[in-house]
Amino acid sequence: MNYRxxxxxxxxxxCVKHAVLVWLLRAMGRKEKGFMVLxxxxxxxxxxxxxxxxARTGEWHGGIGRLMGRGDPALADYLGLVEQVGLYPGSPALVRAVLREQDRMVCCxxxxxDAGVLRRLFRGDGQVAVxxxxxxxxxxxxxxxxxxxGLVLIDPPYEAVDEFARVEEGLKLAHRRFGQGVLAAWYPVKARAQVRGLHDAMRASGVRDVVAVEVYVREPLDAARLNGCGLVVVNPPFGFERAMRIVLAALLAGLGTGEMGAGFNVVRLSDE
Ligand SMILES: C[S@@+](CC[C@H](N)C(=O)[O-])C[C@H]1O[C@@H](n2cnc3c(N)ncnc32)[C@H](O)[C@@H]1O
Structure with a gap:
């Protein structure tokens, strides 16, 4: 495990992952009944x-560094939470900031x-298990x-060569065990072929109601670079695709790479 x-x-x-995550969490919160985030x-x-x-890599300058302070209403909720947390919130801190008292989170x-650091962060918090x-x-x-x-966020480091296949299997397993759950799996876009493989696999899986959302910062011609990213979402809450067109457009405008092939996609992979 080299990835940190x-x-x-x-x-x-x-930023793309977390802006989408915040929208999903707020949508789950529209119903009073409590939910669990895994x-x-x-x-x-x-x-x-x-x-x-x-600070050493400075990667954040091309991400949250560009988005902070933008007044775009489509990003206001996400950026407000980043400000509220103080440090840059990873998924656990973002989820925690949105949980109501009837909700809970399980982190693995x-x-x-890293597990030790996370455990210390949530020590004494009855709504979070690490x-x-x-x-x-x-x-x-x-x-x-x-x-x-519930909402399941699957966000592996893609260190292993078979990580796309594992994500596909993980999504199918999660769906078998929890058919009505909202499942979101993040993926990097380096080359188009891997992404096409994941989309095709989801289309062929028999899992209903699947949408992929993606942001490209440039055309994925150089597979050694992170050219974009996306999330496959199973059972997206009502209004997801419409809202995502607005959120992703705002992200793209804010990230403002201006490189050829930059854009976003909202693709329905299987019907409800
Ligand atoms: C991309 S990071 C997660 C970032 C986090 N979800 C966020 O948004 O802030 C992936 C994490 O998965 C951990 N990891 C790698 N393989 C794992 C496995 N098989 N089970 C659980 N965690 C794993 C890594 O140590 C790393 O911290």
Missing amino acids: HAFHAGNFAD DTHAGIGQYDLNSGPA ELHPE HQRDAWEAVGAFLPPAERR
Whole structure:
């Protein structure tokens, strides 16, 4: 396990993932009944961008550094939460900031040090459980939630060559165990072929109601670079596709790369 998210925190891919996540969480909160969030690859929760690994790579300057202070209403909720947390919020801190008292979160993080940091962050918090545990095992263990309402965020580091295939399997397993759950899996766009493979696999899986949302910062011609990213979302809440066209356009405008092939997609992979 070489990947440490701290080097990449707040980069454009984090911003896309987290802006979509905040929209999904707010949509879940439209109903009074409590829900559970399972964050399968949680990281350390929040990140100091001004020192340590994030400062060293400076990736965040091309992400949250460009978005902060923009007055776009489509990003106001996400950017407001970033400001509220103070440090750059990873998925656990963002989720925690949105949870109501009837909701809860389960975080899994396999890296022992990172899991320790996350555990300390939420020590004494009765709404958050942190497990040093394998994500794929956790999908089997924690689903379905007792509440029968929930959001699963699958956000692996894509270190392993077969990570796209694992995500596909993870989504299918999560759907088998929790058919009505909202499932969101993040993926990088390096080359088009991997993405096409994931989309085709989801189309062929028999899983109903699947949408992919993507932001490209440039045409994916050089597979050694992170050219964009996306999320596959199963059972998206009402209004997702329409809202995403607005949120993704705002992200793209804010990130403002101006490179050839920059754009966004909202693609329905299977019908309801
Ligand atoms: C992309 S980062 C997660 C970022 C986090 N979701 C966020 O948005 O702030 C991926 C994390 O997954 C962890 N990880 C890698 N393999 C794992 C596994 N099999 N099970 C659980 N965690 C894993 C890594 O240590 C890393 O912290």
